[in-house]
Amino acid sequence: MDGDLRKLVDYLSEPDDYFSGVGSGSFPSPKNLLLFARHDVQELQQQALANKSHHRFVLLVAVEGAGTVHVNHRGLTVNPGEALLIHPYQFHYYSGIDRSKFDWLFITFEFEPEDSLVSLKYSVLDLPRQAREILKSFVAHYLASVGQKKVNYVEEFLLQAQLQRILLMMLKQQLGVDHALVEQQGETGSGILNDINRLLMERAGKVTLLTDFAEALSMSESRLRAVFREQAGVSLGEYLRNYRLNRAMGMLRNSQLPIAEVADLCGYGSLQAFSRAFSNSVGQSPMAYRQRKPVPEKIAEEPEAALES
Secondary structure, eight states, rough: OOOOHHHHHHHHOSOOTTTSSSSOSOOOOOEEEEEEOOOOHHHHHHHHHHHEOOOSSSEEEEOOEEEEEETTTTTEEEOEEEEEEOOTTOOOOESSSEEEOEEEEEEEEEEESSSGGGGGTTTEEOHHHHHHHHHHHHHHHHHHHTTSSSOHHHHHHHHHHHHHHHHHHHHHHHHHHHHHHHHHHHTOSSHHHHHHHHHHHHHTOOOOOHHHHHHHTOOOOOHHHHHHHHHHOHHHHHHHHHHHHHHHHHHHHHOOOOOHHHHTTOOSSSSHHHHHHHHHSSOOHHHHHHHHHOOOOOOOOOOOHHHHH
């Protein structure tokens, strides 16, 4: 047997109490795991708006290529070997991606209670070597499992346990992070996306038109549209529509605010305008959405002209 293990065993002392040990608590297990990768920057940006699993966690790992992940109003730089956990209903988008070498891994899952992972919000962590080894084994195990018609329960539990261990290692690493530094992340970012996100935060609850953004940034509307599309890869109107919808979805799920108040806080101007826009995009009314069980969302397309009005 391993000599190092034998040395460690020799250090064990006699227990003071044979019925009192370590591990009185429990840590939840991630469920309904799904893995996918992005190799193309344009696909990453388009899919970020077209498909959203709002009630799911998203663990992003930059395998190759750096970039900025905009989570709510913060711009977080993610470098190769680093990971970021995006929480349910957090609006997120991407910019400044290194196009020369780009491979990002996404692991999405359900997890309750969500508060168990709250300390990982807005935290970009450099995965330690041991976590990377577990991650490599986890991806290989997942690839082997998805090729089977039916995965047995032991293999499912092993996958869940591997991801659970990665999350626990991230939580342990987070204990040594300077939290004051984490709070500052994203506040000094530059670029049109950061400017727009800052204005959205400052004007939360107000109806803000494209003309308002252009005036605040001392740009013409046409110039603002062009610069935003160049940097973000999508139109500003599409981005704003999804931002408001995502914020509204989170409020409908996670609060008991009256729907009219949700409409106001998300900048729709009126309950009628909110209900119409929400139903057209999500396929059901805000009330029906609030009452139903969470499932992955796909935001419907709308004409460009309607988005940027």
